[in-house]
Amino acid sequence: MPYRSPVGEFRFILDQIVPLAPVVATERFAEATGETVEAILTEAARLCDEVLAPLQRGGDLHPARLENGVVRTSPGFRAGFEAIAEGGWVALAAPQEFGGMGLPQALNMAVNDMMSGACLALQLNPLLSQGQIEALEHHASDEMKALYLPKLISGEWSGTMNLTESQAGSDVGALRTKAEPLGDGTYKITGQKIFISWGDSDLTENICHLVLARLPDAAPGTKGISLFMVPKFIPNADGAPGKRNAVSVVSLEHKMGLHGSPTCVMAFEGAQGWLVGAPGKGMAAMFTMMNNARLAVGVQGIGVAEASWQKAADYARDRAQMGPIINHADVRRMLATMKAEIFAARSIALACAVALDMGRATGEADATSRAALLTPIAKAYGTDTGMAVAEMGVQVHGGMGFIEETGAAQYYRDVRVTAIYEGTNGIQAMDLVGRKMMDRGAAAFRLLQEVEDAAKAARAVVPQLAEDVWAAAETLREATEGLLAQDTQDRFAGAVPYLRAFARVLGAHYHLRAAVVEGGQGPRSRLAAVYIRRLLPQYAAALAEAREGAEGLYALTDEDLGA
Numbered sequence: 386m387p388y389r390s391p392v393g394e395f396r397f398i399l400d401q402i403v404p405l406a407p408v409v410a411t412e413r414f415a416e417a418t419g420e421t422v423e424a425i426l427t428e429a430a431r432l433c434d435e436v437l438a439p440l441q442r443g444g445d446l447h448p449a450r451l452e453n454g455v456v457r458t459s460p461g462f463r464a465g466f467e468a469i470a471e472g473g474w475v476a477l478a479a480p481q482e483f484g485g486m487g488l489p490q491a492l493n494m495a496v497n498d499m500m501s502g503a504c505l506a507l508q509l510n511p512l513l514s515q516g517q518i519e520a521l522e523h524h525a526s527d528e529m530k531a532l533y534l535p536k537l538i539s540g541e542w543s544g545t546m547n548l549t550e551s552q553a554g555s556d557v558g559a560l561r562t563k564a565e566p567l568g569d570g571t572y573k574i575t576g577q578k579i580f581i582s583w584g585d586s587d588l589t590e591n592i593c594h595l596v597l598a599r600l601p602d603a604a605p606g607t608k609g610i611s612l613f614m615v616p617k618f619i620p621n622a623d624g625a626p627g628k629r630n631a632v633s634v635v636s637l638e639h640k641m642g643l644h645g646s647p648t649c650v651m652a653f654e655g656a657q658g659w660l661v662g663a664p665g666k667g668m669a670a671m672f673t674m675m676n677n678a679r680l681a682v683g684v685q686g687i688g689v690a691e692a693s694w695q696k697a698a699d700y701a702r703d704r705a706q707m708g709p710i711i712n713h714a715d716v717r718r719m720l721a722t723m724k725a726e727i728f729a730a731r732s733i734a735l736a737c738a739v740a741l742d743m744g745r746a747t748g749e750a751d752a753t754s755r756a757a758l759l760t761p762i763a764k765a766y767g768t769d770t771g772m773a774v775a776e777m778g779v780q781v782h783g784g785m786g787f788i789e790e791t792g793a794a795q796y797y798r799d800v801r802v803t804a805i806y807e808g809t810n811g812i813q814a815m816d817l818v819g820r821k822m823m824d825r826g827a828a829a830f831r832l833l834q835e836v837e838d839a840a841k842a843a844r845a846v847v848p849q850l851a852e853d854v855w856a857a858a859e860t861l862r863e864a865t866e867g868l869l870a871q872d873t874q875d876r877f878a879g880a881v882p883y884l885r886a887f888a889r890v891l892g893a894h895y896h897l898r899a900a901v902v903e904g905g906q907g908p909r910s911r912l913a914a915v916y917i918r919r920l921l922p923q924y925a926a927a928l929a930e931a932r933e934g935a936e937g938l939y940a941l942t943d944e945d946l947g948a
């Protein structure tokens with residue numbers, strides 16, 4: 386069966402697990418009533434199931450191509466993108482004064498989840514525009530906003546982010562692209578960027594590149610970086626695309642997956658650029674775009690996991706080997722694990738989005754710091770889940786999983802990059818144990834207190850599950866205290882397992898809530914038991930690794946490591 390958008394899951398999570406109600410109660414998001422949410426989810430699901438999902442396979446079989454310097458996209462992608470733009474889907478959370486709908490990010494992320502499950506490669510295009518819209522909204526001049534935002538929001542133009550250079554990947558501060566003042570308030574941008582998603586395409590009439598570059602005499606490292614808008618076609622006075630700018634695609638990368646998304650090497654050869662925000666504050670401005678994109682990339686992982694799980698479940702019902710394979714214990718284990726992981730990761734991502742919305746609507750510091758804490762967890766756990774579920778999806782299919790025509794392998798290949806781009810999951814984990822703990826763990830302890838309180842309250846309904854979650858949260862709280870006493874190197878050595886343990890505890894918390902909502906009886910309670918009894922215990926092993934610190938790793942010599 387083809388992909389079916391899981392509308393009921395979003396409805397349940399946003400009603401019962403991480404309620405949208407407090408967001409809707411704010412003045413800013415008062416329009417996101419139950420009726421609006423229902424209409425948005427239903428309409429988005431129709432687009433995803435009927436228009437976008439049928440494009441997924443073609444993107445893999447017929448990758449984007451570079452022809453005479455122009456990127457030609459996969460069959461049907463243009464019509465698919467037009468449907469996204471015309472439906473107003475780029476603009477769901479964009480500001481109303483520039484033509485957006487101004488709806489909560491939580492709703493936007495639910496839609497992004499469905500679109501990623503339907504066609505990840507195409508969805509990456511509007512995802513980047515959404516990030517750019519947010520960066521411009523916060524950092525661009527009024528004039529630039531008036532010129533660019535309506536076009537990006539309508540989907541007439543699309544946005545890219547240009548950070549990476551061959552010597553500057555995770556270490557963005559090593560970038561060398563130059564920006565020299567032209568004397569008329571604009572800048573000459575010169576340099577080469579690699580791995581630029583959707584750096585060119587035939588989907589939109591203009592492409593707006595946000596480029597990180599260095600002004601003359603800029604300080605070394607990230608402090609000396611500024612942000613520039615470099616349009617492919619320089620807008621005329623009337624806003625229409627005019628003269629061609631000196632930016633071009635040198636080549637497209639040959640990738641493991643995500644073939645429908647052109648990944649470009651970009652040459653800026655004295656291209657005209659406009660400064661966004663203050664000189665030297667480029668990283669701060671880009672962080673607005675990256676924070677949005679980090680959560681959205683986590684959601685990409687979850688969307689692909691959903692699609693992969695659906696395909697595997699369909700196959701397991703039909704495939705007979707001594708009876709339908711769905712009756713075999715190990716296949717049931719895989720399908721149950723996949724489904725339980727998806728619910729946990731989705732709830733965490735939506736909790737992050739709800740916190741983000743609350744922070745924006747009310748300015749409350751607690752909501753903002755909760756969103757900041759959850760962002761690296763949502764990104765890394767969402768994409769880890771995408772990879773793990775897609776891998777099990779292949780396994781459920783047996784040999785057919787390795788054969789491309791089932792499509793199970795495509796999910797596995799496509800989703801792999803989500804753990805790498807937008808900051809690798811290792812970098813996310815370092816952010817969690819570093820920057821996000823600079824409040825001495827205050828935001829983490831506040832969240833863990835809620836988990837423990839909820840677990841205590843759940844004892845009346847599901848005593849054993851509640852006890853397990855309470856004990857895990859308590860151990861994580863102690864481990865967090867231990868982490869705060871560690872030096873940076875020890876923290877970094879344990880960052881990934883610590884993040885995974887945190888995600889396990891949060892996932893269990895949301896499953897427990899689902900079981901309580903159901904009164905302890907029913908499908909959600911049964912799934913909660915799978916997560917809490919079988920997957921939650923991994924937190925203990927992860928924390929054991931996190932506590933080990935760095936010493937043992939550095940006791941090994943480079944030669945021991947084969948280097």
Ligand SMILES: Cc1cc2nc3c(=O)[nH]c(=O)nc-3n(C[C@H](O)[C@H](O)[C@H](O)COP(=O)(O)OP(=O)(O)OC[C@H]3O[C@@H](n4cnc5c(N)ncnc54)[C@H](O)[C@@H]3O)c2cc1C
Pocket residue numbers: 546547548549553554555556579580581582583640643648802805806807808809810811812
């Ligand atoms: C398909 C695709 C699309 C992309 N799209 C874009 C885009 O649109 N725009 C853009 O600007 N970039 C884009 N990227 C680039 C992407 O963001 C980078 O690949 C990513 O940030 C990692 O950088 P790197 O590849 O140089 O790896 P490296 O930084 O070399 O990392 C290699 C390994 O070392 C680890 N590592 C590096 N530094 C540290 C550290 N300080 N501490 C601990 N571990 C560390 C990493 O976690 C990783 O495991 C894309 C990449 C791909 C593959």
